[in-house]
Amino acid sequence: MSFGKQSGPPASSKQIQYLLSLVQKEGHDDFRSARHPLGLTQRQAGGKFTIGEASALIDRLVNGESVEQEVLDLSSTTPTSSRLEDDRIDLLRGIPAETIAAELERRGWSVAPPAG
DSSP states (O other), rough: TTTTSSSSSOHHHHHHHHHHHHHHTTOOSSSTTHHHHTTHHHHHHHTOHHHHHHHHHHHHTTTTHHHHHHHHHHHOOOOOHHHHHHHHHHHHHOOOOOOOHHHHHHOOOOOOOOOO
């Protein structure tokens, strides 16, 4: 996809007008002033949306969800590297060691039983 190009069919003018009215209800003058608070791209701030992008943003605004809430939620639940490692290990629990070793060997790894 080329830089700045939409990845789908453009939203209808009715959809854009409805979206603009919702953005204005949120207290913004236009898409450009709502760019950062709503997490819009530069293209979207210019009023250019695909059908899917417009639908997703309409759903988010109608349901009262905001990007600021999402960012706060994500920052409070951002996994640390140790949590990521724990999650990966949890995925492997219950899989027999022989199965894991066979899969690693199939992918070209050398596998040896633990010492001790």
